[in-house]
Amino acid sequence: MKPIIKPVDNQYSNAIVDLVLTIQQKEFNVPITIEDQPDLFNIPNFYYADGGGFWGAFIDDQLVGTIALVKFADNAAAIRKMFVKKEFRGKEYAIAQKLLETLIAYSKENGIDDLYLGTITILEAALRFYEKNNFVRIQKEKLPEGFPLMAPDNVFCHLNLKK
Template structure:
């Protein structure tokens, strides 16, 4: 059983450890050396959640505001042993962020990822995100400089 909860300051060290653990799985670095800590990110009016299983953080996701109708998903990570079809961690995290985006009235939610994250690409496509060229991103939108692939989920206003 997993619970998705809003970020709290005491989560920061465990999130850092999770990011290092995931980074070690891949040949290419994916962490932005200029990124701010989650606590700084949240203080800036953004949202961040963690997935907890047996008192351990096993996943993260953030949602930042680009403008009044546009959000950006950030830092979606799930520990290796909690990925895949047998768990619901990634889907639960994504649903939490997308529900918040809907509550805020966002009609577009963007994300960036890297070519090496094949399973993530399949997951985003399965969840109705559409891959777009970088040139289709809003001009001043910032992403991790190592992101090579970009996606958008377009929602209709009710």
């Protein structure tokens, strides 16, 4: 079963919310609610309007993963909403890798040179995944102006696409 990666918008909001909240709240006990994430019901304005994007990974028409890009400067953007359903994680499906590669290809085609992200220390596997993909941890103080901070985030990473 090969995942299909494609851009998504509000027509998938309910499936996205279900996927994201289940992972955040039930799997990792992150104190975040749907009220904290109104962007999930306003995908075109929040992600696409400024030159970002939002992609879903589908297996048999079921949403099994997401990744989003918030462009916050001429050549810089933040990765958001990188989630893969537990049973579809790992090398067998490589969904996270395919989602990230899709986002990086889009970024390069659209003049985005620097990718940033924030996450939380409890998501150790996610951090290892990003570091394996050449992201470097940076201090919060080193984030560029305009980076869209999320309250729970306490670990930050950067990838320069020009290198």
